[in-house]
Amino acid sequence: MPAVKFYELDTSRRLQMLVDEGLIDERDRATLAPSRALPEDIGSHLIENHIGAFPVPLGLAEHFLIDGRALRVPMATEEPSVIAAAGNAAQRVARSGGFHTRASRRGIVAQIVFRQGDGVGGDASGNRSGGRSGKRGLASFLAAHRREIGDVADRAHPTLRSHGGGLCGIEVRRTGEFVEFDLLIATGEAMGANTVNTIAEAVAAYLSARLAGFDLLMAILSNKADDQRVHVEARIAAADLATSTMPGDEVASRIAAAARFAEQSDLRAATHNKGVMNGIVAAALAAGNDVRNVVAAAYADLDAEQRTWTSWRVADGGLCGSIDMPMPIGVVGGAVSTLPVARLAMTMLGHPGADELMGIIASVGLASNLSAMRALVTQGIQAGHMHLQLRSLAMTTGAQGRELEVLTRRLQADPSRASLERARVSLDAIRAEHASKGEASAGRVHTADGREMIE
Structure with missing residues (x-):
């Protein structure tokens, strides 16, 4: 057998x-x-070959005021300080009126790509006896078949129209040896990847049967989401940017300068954008969205002329910032509707529509960027991270409960010498002290590497 x-x-x-x-x-x-x-x-x-789950910590970023609505935003991330930093920046923004968003959600582009066959004399009008297959012939073909293509798309997904979606545009172009039909498909409130691919393959089959001399290469959605964009603006009063050692107007000026530098330096732009993504990925993941799609679309939007999604300038007695980027997300279907924690996150957000969720996620990205840059141009990034980093180090040893707090404080006493080995030695000392005072957990013995053995 x-x-x-x-x-x-x-x-x-x-x-x-x-x-x-x-x-x-x-x-x-x-x-x-x-x-x-x-x-x-x-x-x-x-998924395939399932053996369990890989939990990522879920937290709430507080103090967000988005389009006049107060929110605690669910964020899923393993990185210390990301949630606290986003909430800290959101609180500063809220004092000056909060985040103001606008979103445009026209649809998803699908590409149907043909390759012209070698030595084939057919044209793009279905005439196998020959003719032109140039730009004019392709345009004529599309004009002649546009209505039928729309019918094919509707039959491929009959319920999409009732949800406000469907094929809403098609263009054809030639790129070297390739002919490309670009379909713009509205997907309603859904992420829509499977829907778009289903329609694309149905239309591709229709076209393939009518395009003599062309070989169908592929039909697939594009993750370049120019037709799903979000713009968010925020203002922070100078006084709300001040530190104990630096006045707010100077902080504002330095943040604006740091933003300009990121627009001119590839090295800095990479890290600048990573800070934005700290918030965006965490908020999108908590809401059950495809973060790989979000990230792919975001980075496809950048080039040598535009290195960042955010901008900051000094104006109106404070600091004005904005973020503008693609945001291909959805609020129904897929993991949004399947994962229990994603459903719970959407409940905590008040079941936003897709446009609203785009604004929420982008607001978290802008807040994350503000917090990181304020730290960078004032006390430096490590000062704010250190406590959480040392706590994470303490957790690595297996410290739990009260001993976790004690160990973290001891590591903070000399952070420059903190290491996993020193943390383990300190944890053993803490447990020995507790044992001598009769505070050890009954029935449990911890090994030096923090693992627990049940006696």
């Missing part, structure tokens, strides 16, 4: 196989156990 393949097993049998092979032990199996945050039946239907 042939061996059962890994992908044919259910989750529990896959885990048993890993235990039998010595890749994990029983403790590891327990770590991978299903939870209410991601039940096994959902996880195993979302």
Whole structure:
């Protein structure tokens, strides 16, 4: 009898196989156990070869005032200080009226690409006896078939029109040996990737049957989301930017200068943009959206002429900032509707529409950028990060509860010498002190590397 393949097993049998092979032990199996945050039946239907979940901490960034609405924004991230920094900046912005957003959501572009066959004399009008396949012939072909193409698109996804979507534009162009039909498809409130690809493949089959002398190469959506854009503006009074050692107007001037430098330096722009993405990815992930799509679209928008999505200038007695970027997201379908935590995040946001969610996510990105640059041009980035970094180091040792706080304070006493080895030595000392005072947890012994053994 042939061996059962890994992908044919259910989750529990896959885990048993890993235990039998010595890749994990029983403790590891327990770590991978299903939870209410991601039940096994959902996880195993979302991905292939499912063995468990990889939890990312979920937090709330406070103090956001977006288009007059106060929000705590769910953010999913493993990086310390990201959520606190976004909330800190949002509070400063809120004192001057909050974030103001506008979004444009026309649709998603799908590309249907043909390659002209070698030595084929057909034209682009379906006439196999020959003719021109140049730009004019392609335009004539499209004009003659536009209505039928629309019907094909509607039949491919019959319910899309009832949700405010459907094919709303098509263009044709020639690029070297390739002929490209670009379809603009509105997807309503959904992310729409599967919908767009379904329509694209149906239209591609229709075109392929009528374009003599052309070989269908592919039909696929584009992640370049020029037709899904968001713009957010914010103002911060100079007084709300001041530190204990630097007046607010000077801080504002320095932030504006740092922003101008990012527009001129590739090296700085990369880090500047990473700070924006700290917020955007965390907010998009918490809302169950495809962060790879969001990131791909955002970076496709940049070039040598435009290196960043944000801009900052001194004006109106303070600092004025804006962010303008593609934001291909949705609020129905996919993981948004499937993942329990994503559904909960959307509930906490008040079930926003797609346009509103675009503004929320972009506002978090702008806040993250403001917080990072204010720290950079004043006290430096490490001062604000240090406590959270040392706490993260303490957690790596396995410190828990009260001992985690004690260990973090001891590491803070001499942060320049902090290391994992020193943290483990300090943790052993803390536990020895607690044991001598009778404070050790009954029935538990911790090893030097922080692992816990049940006696």
